[in-house]
Amino acid sequence: MPELPEVETIARALREGIPGGGPSLVGRTIQSVQVLWPREIANLAPAEFARRIAGACVRSVSRYGKYLLLGLDLPGDGPLSLLIHLRMSGRLDVVPRSAAFTPHARLVWLLDGDLALRFDDARKFGRVWLVGDPAEVIGSLGPDALSVTREQFVSRLRARRGALKPLLLDQTFVAGIGNIYADEALHLARLHPQRIAASLAEDEAARLYEAIRRVLLEGIAANGASFDWVYPGGNFQENFKVYGRTGRSCSACGTPIARIVIAQRSTHFCPTCQPLAI
DNA sequence: GGGCATGTTAGCAC
C-alpha cells in the first residue's frame, strides 16, 4: 500500500490511535521483539537488534518520504530511532498480544499493556533499521514531497535531463512519490510522463509542483488508496483519474487512457490532455 | 501457467 499518503495515514494511526481501533504507540515500552523473518532487519544481526531495542520507550512517530520513524528513549542510553519501510506489501498494526502472530507476521514487538506492534509483509520486501541517527538511512533522500518549496522543486527540476516519470519516482529527487501518485500528478498537471524535466516552461513546472501537492494531500484526506488484497482502509482509489484505468475514458476529455512502460513501471496517461509535443 | 503488482538496489552500458 505504501506511498506518502498511505505511510502518513499509518503514522497518524500509530501516533494518535484509531478511534475504536488500535491504541497509540506513543508512551509504550518495547519489552522484547520476535524476529520471524531476519532479512527484514537491514542493518543489524537479529540478536543485536533485539538486545538494543529491549526496554525502549516510544517517544514519537513521524514520517519522511515513505519511511516511518519511531523515536525511542532508552534509559541510560543515547537517542535511538527505529526506521521502517513497508515497500510493496508491508503493514503495521498495534494489536492485543493474542492477535500478534498472523501468517505474514515478520517482526513482532511486544509492548507493555498486553499489546504488540505487528509488522506483516506478505512479499518480504519490507525493511527496518535501528540507528542512532536517522540520517544514516534517509540522509541521501531528496526533500520530502510535502515539505519541498516551489523554488526548491523548480530549481531541482531544471538540473535534470531525464524524463518526468522516472524523476518523480527517484527518491533522491523528491521523497514520497510512487507509481500511483506520479501518474495522477502528471495527469493533473497535463504533462506527458516522457517530457524532459529541464524542458518545462515556468508555468508547467509550477503546475507540476501544485499537482503533486494536491494529489498527495487529497490522498491523505482519503486515508490513502487501497485496491487489492494488501491494504484495506483508504478511499483515494475512487478518485484515480488515470492509474489502473487503461482504455477507460479520461474524465476531462473522454479520450481512452493509454498505458505504456517507463522505467519498468506501468505508466497511465491521457494522450490528449498530456501531449508529448506542444 | 503467465502476467501483473502502491518499492528499492546492484550491475551494467552509454
Place this chain on the structure above:
DNA sequence: TGTGCTAACATGCC
C-alpha cells in the same frame, strides 16, 4: 557523472 535498462528480492492474485 547522469541516465536508464535489466534482474533480483518473494509472494499472491487473477
